[in-house]
Amino acid sequence: MVGDDAATAEFSAAWNDPSVVPEGSSLVYSTGRSLESFAQLIAEKSAVMAAPCHLICAVGTKIYKRKPGVSKTATAAADVSSWEEDPAWTRRLDEGWDFAAVERACAAAVDAVGHDNAHFRPREEFNEHKITVGCRDDFVQRLADLVEGATNAEGLRVKIIASGVGGWQYVDVVSDCAGKLESLEYVRQSVGVSHSRCVACGDSGNDTLMLGGENRAVVVGNAQPALMDWASAQDNCAGSKDAAVACERRMYIAGDCEARGILEGLGAFGFLGPFTEPAPAPAPAPKGPLTACYGEDAAPPFGYVHKAENLDFGIDRSGEAAIGFTSGYEKYQALSCDAPPVHKFEDCEWCKTHSCDASCPQVMPAKCADPASFGVCEPTVKGICDTLQQSHDGCTSGSKAVVEKSTEYLSVDVQNAPCAAPIMEDTLASLKKYKLAYNDWAMAFNNASQVCKVGANIREYNGISFMSMHKSLEDVERVAQDACAEDDFDAEAARPKAELGASVRNADVCSRLKDLTASMIADADTSSAQIQCFAANCVALKAAEQVKLDALVAAHAEYEAKYLAYSAAITAYNQKVSDKNTLKAAVMESYEIFNPIKTTTVAKFDKDNVVYQKFESGAAKGNCGLSDCEMESVCGYAVAADADYYVEEKGGKCVQKHKDLVEHCHK
Structure with missing residues (x-):
């Protein structure tokens, strides 16, 4: 994304233009940086860089969400406090991870390859699920093998990610559940986007797994050689700097570099606009409820009966649960499915470093059922058979306990997480419907509130003005009436009577003067035509607000029902995951008890069986076990x-x- 400020600015402009990128799209940055390092970067690039809604940091070991209410700007994104860590993701990474043990394994590996060839990176690059080592290219594989061997020996599960060029590489040792692909999948599911609408873009070696998932992928033109070689071997489309090539395959290799390469790839997949055809100039929009009452011709609709209380807004929705959309959305965002263990215990990582064979190979000799057939050797053979039986029973008893625990573990099915099931899609759809209803209601509420309050304010102002100027207006009106009185006006001579003086009075001027005076008095009235216009609109908009509220309440009820079902499904699922993890620990414990018993009893059985076979074959005929x-x-x-x-x-x-x-x- 960064490297060419002009290209980054082009991407930002495109991303923030709803005619190019559809509204509701989610921008996620996945980086090896820490949150603090990312905040410093976007602060430096705030003039050109688009702000994300999610952050995946430290090669997939940290996921952050923008806090509700935070501005969607790069400046806001540069504030570390504007982000909140996803606790559910952090909990996932604990499985099979022990920081102290992994750090010891890394230290031993660094010692083994030599401190001239490898060293720990600064501690600020670590976190509770990530340890970073700098290593020369030629020693990366050996270092990785040593770390993997040591951690496997302790029953731990780690992932080793190497990246970088120039003779040295970053070797990140992280929880096996972490990684750029895993974290991207987690965010993709949380925002409810299908694989076909999710595009991962990358340029470095540690992007390989992320780009190799089921989602769409773009490899930019300036990608590191190792990544480019890998991408070229995949099923892909190759573009050029001149124009994006329409691509129906999963992966696109851009001809352009950095942010322009990303835009090229998005265009190739058909994700860039314009999304609307040019339309003819629209007809003049009808006047809104406010502007309709500001003109000189403002008047209430025909048949309107004015009442002073019509301008009273008086609507208080603070106690209405349905208007709390933000909390409803945050509740949904907080839901997450815990990472499940493998379905069959034998497939878990622990079994790669421990025996998970619950069978007992000891088979009791058939003739042990009839020791009398050995004649005088009966007592000796019977003693040997009893010892064989003890070894056999000791093993089968331990095996039975392991099988019972393994069967119980298998009976808990956590293969179908609700977070990737139709119930999640239904809940998300109802949330979107609820959001639309909330936006409609909020607009209706604001319109009604604004019109009613503006009208009430004008009425209050007019009332104050009327009190102060009404006497003066009446005096003016009286002068106008006297000056233009028809009794004193000779229309033919167009001259006043002698007692009124020689001034010429124009009938038209008198008429206008009277009309203007009447209009001024009416405008200053608390029930003027303008005020009645506002009052009529206030009544209509309050009714419209009620209709939108009813729709909002219905949408909220539908969402709450689906949310509760979805939440209950996740709670039940997470409990099953917890139960299965508890059973997993129980199976591991039973194997840890059984395995040494099996080793001991099998060895003793085999030894005693050798003696027994001598009697059955006749090799010990006559011996009966005496010297x-x-x-x-x-x-x-x-x-x-x-x-x-x-x-x-x-x-x-x-x-x-x-x-x-x-x-x-x-x-």
Whole structure:
């Protein structure tokens, strides 16, 4: 927007001309500057720069709205106190953000790349959701990777935006919910503008995301090379300095630079006027209620019956809720939908750095259900199976808790925010209707008030004047009547009688004198034709004001009903967002409990299962879990106790029967 004062002035002139830019359009400046820095800039450029209605500062970490009642001028915009921060946007940025932890991650990254290659920018460039580092071009990617890795390890969500030319770049580390595109979307929804009517214009690297959204986009001719290369690879229209090329695509690359490039792009999309065809000279407008009663021919309409109270305005609407449009508008502006977490917990950023697998891989051996099948090894195998079962149950119990929390989290649906739903459009439409009704009523009220009060003031003035001059006027009138009395006038001789002297009296002069005197007395009267004209208009305009008030009350009632429904929907939605965030924390906590249990129980299960498989495969046949020494002792005792079973006497010798000793022993 700035850089060429003449071009900036051209843009400002076009923007403020309703025949070029439709009334009701919203100008939003999105900048990397702080509010204070922007105020200083527009103060310096107040003679050429158009004033915005919204400000997006610090690469999308701050959103400001012009306070109600503040003048729409650059001079007013230069006053920091004329702006108010949007608290709902600020709250959004808290999710997944910890300033101290992010600052530590940035400090470690700066140390790693070397202080000759990177350094913190001055603290005044920071805010609670933004940290800025200056970094040499060759080290930007490494710095970004280090910061991202460190913050991910702590479960934080950040966005890293690099911009600038000349060997050094600004590296802004901001909340993941921040950014020029996200903030633009927020403002777009708040003012109720569709993507097709929203145009983002940019010239630097940190504008890429904003220009890559669903909205229209203009890349000006003096854009930084990296941005121009990116834009050229998109589906675009390319213009020239000579004339805008009509563009039906989403992106337009202007041939002109700075503010002229913006105008070129707006023209290419068909957003610049003139919007009206030249019209023939209008017929003379009828006289208004005031001017109609100022002329010499001022008179009340035919049939009007004058009453002194007809000029009494006496209308007090201060107790009428419908006239509080400003507060109604501010209530609407204050509504906002909180940023929702992802619908499925497994899709959240936390799961990128933590295990979010609630399954338990342990499968109990089927033969653990029948340990007796292991014969004499039954006690040993049963003990192993019990240990396996404990590991299995420990994991599945923890898994069940996680699954229950995850299912509860999934059951809360916050995918359809009211702020982007038909209910928002209906409420905004009723607000616009209410605004029109309010403007109509305000004009009717002002007209009635003005006419009635002007008429009353003239009546009061006439009353005072009449009291002071009425005696003199009566004397003049009497002289005129005597001087021009028909009894003393000889029309044929056109001369007065002898007793009246030799002065010649003209009948026409006498008539005019009498008429003028009567007119002066009538004009000084408190019920003159002029006053009756004002009184008649006062009565008519008070009736018109009542009609407009009735329409305003109806529009206000309709808006209030839609506002209450919309507000309730947002309140319910934000509560659901809060509930889902609470459940999100609960799922994270359950995973933090479950994951180490799963790791431990799976490891123990796998270890015990190795032992069990030896028994099932026969590799440990005869072992039953005893040591060789223990087995020899048991076997010796068993053989001695059942000697007849294992040996027999043949030929005076003790001979082994053909029995398998490993039923008890192992060799």
